Amino acid sequence: MSSDASRNTLWRPYTQMRGAAQPLEAVATHGSRIVLADGRELVDGIASWWTAVHGYNHPHIAGAVADQLARMPHVMFGGLTHAPAERLAARLAALLPGDLDHVFLSDSGSVAVEVALKMAAQMWLNRGVRGRTKVLAFRGGYHGDTMGAMSVCDPEEGMHRRFGAYLPTQVFCDLPRSLAETGSLDATLAAHREELAAVIVEPLVQGAGGMRMHPPEVLATVARLARRHGLPLIADEIFTGFGRTGSLFACEQAGIVPDILCLSKALTGGTLALAATVARREVYEAFWSEDPAAALMHGPTFMANPLACAAANASLDLFESEPRLEQARVIAARLADGLEPLRRVPGVADVRILGAIGAVQFAGAPDLAGLKARFLDRGVWVRPFGDIVYLTPALTIGAADLDRLIDAVTAVVTERGAATP
Ligand SMILES: *Cc1c(COP(=O)(O)O)cnc(C)c1O
Numbered sequence: 001m002s003s004d005a006s007r008n009t010l011w012r013p014y015t016q017m018r019g020a021a022q023p024l025e026a027v028a029t030h031g032s033r034i035v036l037a038d039g040r041e042l043v044d045g046i047a048s049w050w051t052a053v054h055g056y057n058h059p060h061i062a063g064a065v066a067d068q069l070a071r072m073p074h075v076m077f078g079g080l081t082h083a084p085a086e087r088l089a090a091r092l093a094a095l096l097p098g099d100l101d102h103v104f105l106s107d108s109g110s111v112a113v114e115v116a117l118k119m120a121a122q123m124w125l126n127r128g129v130r131g132r133t134k135v136l137a138f139r140g141g142y143h144g145d146t147m148g149a150m151s152v153c154d155p156e157e158g159m160h161r162r163f164g165a166y167l168p169t170q171v172f173c174d175l176p177r178s179l180a181e182t183g184s185l186d187a188t189l190a191a192h193r194e195e196l197a198a199v200i201v202e203p204l205v206q207g208a209g210g211m212r213m214h215p216p217e218v219l220a221t222v223a224r225l226a227r228r229h230g231l232p233l234i235a236d237e238i239f240t241g242f243g244r245t246g247s248l249f250a251c252e253q254a255g256i257v258p259d260i261l262c263l264s265k266a267l268t269g270g271t272l273a274l275a276a277t278v279a280r281r282e283v284y285e286a287f288w289s290e291d292p293a294a295a296l297m298h299g300p301t302f303m304a305n306p307l308a309c310a311a312a313n314a315s316l317d318l319f320e321s322e323p324r325l326e327q328a329r330v331i332a333a334r335l336a337d338g339l340e341p342l343r344r345v346p347g348v349a350d351v352r353i354l355g356a357i358g359a360v361q362f363a364g365a366p367d368l369a370g371l372k373a374r375f376l377d378r379g380v381w382v383r384p385f386g387d388i389v390y391l392t393p394a395l396t397i398g399a400a401d402l403d404r405l406i407d408a409v410t411a412v413v414t415e416r417g418a419a420t421p
Contacts, residue, residue, distance in 0.1 A: 008020075024036050024037075024376075025037035025038075029044075029052075029056035029057055030055075030056055030057050031055045031056060031057075031394070031396070031397075031398075031401075032044050032047075032055055032056075032393060032394050032396070032397040032398070032401045033056070033401075034056075034381055040379070041379070042376070042379055042380060042381040043379060043380045043381065043401045043404045043405055044056075044380075044381045044393065044394070045380055045381055045382040045390075045391045045392070045393055045405045045408075045409075046381060046382065046383060046390075046391075046392055046393075047270065047392055047393055047394045048270050049265065050207075050239060050244060050265055050266060050392040051265050051266050051268075051269070051270030052266075052269065052270030052394050053242055053243060053244075053266040053269055053270065053315070053324065053394060053395045053396075054269045054270075054315065054318050054322075054324075054394065054395070054396055055394040055396040055397070056270070056394075058269060058314075058318065060314050060317060060318060061268070061269050061271050061311050061314040061315060061318070062271075063314070064310045064311060064313065064314035064317075065271060065272070065307055065310055065311050065314070067310070068084060068306050068307050068309075068310035069307060071306075072306050073306065073307055074302065074305055074306060074307065075306065076301075077105075077299070077303040077304045078299060082304070082306055082309075084304075084306045084309035084310045084313060085105060085304040085306070085309045087309075087313055088103070088105075088309045088312050088313050088316075089103035089105075091313065091316050092263070092276060092278060093278070095248060095249075095316070096249065096261060096278055097249070097251060097252060097256075097257045098257030098280065099257070099280050099281040099282075100257060100258070100261055100278045100279070100280055101278075101279075101280070101281060101284075102278065102279040102280075102281070102283070102284040103276050103277075103278050104119075104276065104277045104278070104279070104296065104298070105274065105275070105276055105303050105304040105309070106274075106275045106276070106277065106298075106300045106303060107273050107274060107275060107300055107302050107303070107305070107308075108144075108264060108273055108275055109144050109238040109262065109264035109265060109275050110143075110144030110145050110146040110149045111144075111146065111275060111300060112238065112262040112263065112264050112275035112276060112277045113143045113144045113146075113148065113149040113152070113200075113234075113236060113238075113262055113277075114144075114146055114148045114149060114298075115277040115296075115298050116198075116200070116234045116236075116260045116262050116277045117135060117148045117149075117152070117197075117198070117200075117234070118148075118296070118297070118298060119260055119277065119279060119283060119296060120135070120197045120198035120232050120234060120259075120260065120283075121133070121197050121198075122286075122287070122294075122296065122297065123197075123232065123283055123286040123287070124197055126286045126287060126289065126294045127286055131194065131195060132194070132195060132196060132197040133168070133195060133197065134168070134169065134170050134171050134192065134195050134196050134197065135151075135152055135170050135171070135196065135197060135198050135199070135200055135234075136170070136171045136172075136173060136188065136189065136192065136196055136198070136199045136200070136231070137152035137153075137170050137171070137172055137173075137199075137200050138172070138173060138174070138175035138200075138201060138202075138206070139154050139155065139156070139172050139173070139174050139175065140154050140175060140206045140209040140210060140212055141153055141154055141175070141200070141201070141202055141206055141209050141236075142154065142157075142202070142206065142207060142208035142209040143200065143202075143236050143238075144238075145159070147163075147166060147167060147168075148168070150163060150167055151167040151168045151169075151170050152170055152200050153209070154209055155170075155172050157209075171188065171192045171195075171196065173185050173188045175201070175206065175212075175214060175218075175222075176214065176218050176221070176222070177214055177218065178215070178218065179217055179218060179221060181218075182218065182221045182222075182225065185221075185222065185225055186225050189225055189226070189228075189229040189231070190229065193229045193230070193231070196229075196231055197231070197232075198231055198232045198233070198234050198259075198260070199222065199226040199231050199232070199233050199234065200233075200234040200236060201219070201222055201233065201234070201235060201236065202235075202236045202237075202239060202240065203219050203235050203236075203237060203240055203249075203250035203251050203254065203256075203258075204216065204219060204240055204245050204250040204253060204254075204354060205239060205240055205244075205245060205250070205354055205357060207239035207240070208239070208385075210359075210361070210386055210387075210388055211352060211357060211359035211361075211388055211390050212352070213352050213354050216253040216254035216255075217254070219250075219251070219253075219254035219256060220254040220255060220256055223254065223256040223258065232258075232259035232260060232283060233256075233258040233259050233260075234258065234259070234260045234261075234262065235250075235251050235256075235258035235260070235261045235262070236262045237249055237250060237251065237261055237262060237263055238262050238263060238264045238265050238275070239265060241263045241264075241265065241266060241267070242263075242265075242266035242267065242315075242319070242324075243266070243319070243324045243325055243328050243355070243356070243395055244266070244328070244355055244356055244357060244392065245328075245354050245355040245357070246325065246328045246329060246332060246354070246355030246356070247325065247355075248319065248325065249261075257280065258280075259279065259280050259282065259283050260277060260278070260279050260280070260283060261277075261278045262275070262276070262277055262278075263275060263276045263277075263278065264276070266315070267312050267315070268308055268311035268312045268315055269311060269312075269314070269315035269318065271308075271311040271315075272305070272307055272308040272311045273305075273308060274305065274308035274309065274311070274312055322396075324395045324396075327356075327395045327396060328355045328356045328395050329355075331355075331356040331393065331395065331397070331402065332353060332354070332355050332356060334399070334402055334403075334406065335353045335356070335357075335358035335391065335406065336353045336358075338358075338403075338406035338407075338409075338410065339351050339353065339358045339360060339406065339409065339410075340353070341410075342360050342409075342410065342413050342414070345413055345414055345416075345417035346417040346418075346420045347362055347363050347364070347416060347417050347420035348360060348361070348362060348363065348413060348417065349361045349362060349363040349387070356392065356393060356395055357390065357391070357392055358390060358391045358406075358409075359388050359389070359390040359391075360388070360389045360390070360409065360413055361387055361388050362387045362388075362389075362416075363387075364387065365386075365387055366384060366387060366389075366416065368384055368385070371384045371389065371412060371416070372384065374412045374415070375408055375412060378404075378407075378408040378411065378412070379404070379408075380404060380405055380408040382405065382408065382409065389409055389412070389413065391405055391406070391409065393405060
């Protein structure tokens, strides 16, 4: 091992450590800004993987966490309960559509997806139905990095190719982009209906898979087809939840009530790790039994961590007291005005806007490292991936900071267009 390698005690995400550039050191955050150790202050276009919906360091969330820290930072959830978790579950049940009333808390999005997959599988077993061992998932999807979650991610992506032999085999289908394309989903469901336990979808936007969007009518049709074939629908709202698409939850725009819904990312306003898997009454009732073995077999050590629940409750307070959805609409309009003209730039394949999400897709794979460096030169924190440059800012971002992000994307994309033969 070279001395270089032995110095890397910290193993970084999705990073080839050999020759990896030293990451920038962040020392503070505030609002939509990240302060670096060298004194630079970046305008944040990503809101830390779209978690920090209220901006960084919101005093209401910080205060709620500090109060909880003084009282009870953590207590086990087996055999005990506490007010922050009880209150959060009741509030999520009230906010979510229909009878999505049964909240299972965990500590990350991937685990929330694992719990959802397990809920669907055990629901069938509890009903005495065997052999339903697969999930129908959509190409281009992203549901997390743990084994079960990876198995329902896009099958062509790197992780799948690498770990294929370790992963359960699922059934994949193209996500229809319009109502005219829903026939193949119907046929796939019909062909596999006896071996399927559930359908999983990211409502309205496939996020980490490339910011690919579909209209609410398509989501409504996916929900209707799943129901027609007797399958529970799992909505992974980990990216879309809490205002990102312009409504509090993306499912609302299609008027659907999924059977199981996953939340994380913005649940605590970007302050602490927390996730929720929420089930409808009918799913919950499949576990309601005289038989102890019919209980849901899951229980993370830090389940319902009181600090994280306090942060989530404070975040929900802010959705009630501050105009977040209106802010998302203002951001959407500004993103549309600013980014739509980039369609005409050579080398740009598509521009997509939905709520506070703006994405520019290139026709070919860009030089990611070069693009990232140019964004830093312009004082903004924007991280292109694959063939996409995207913005998912805090919903509280000020007009001047949002303009700086849009101007930076415009300049960097246009420079690249000018250099494209
Ligand atoms: C981020 C994400 C996950 C995984 O969440 P982690 O907290 O990173 O495990 C799952 N699904 C979607 C849609 C996501 O955006």
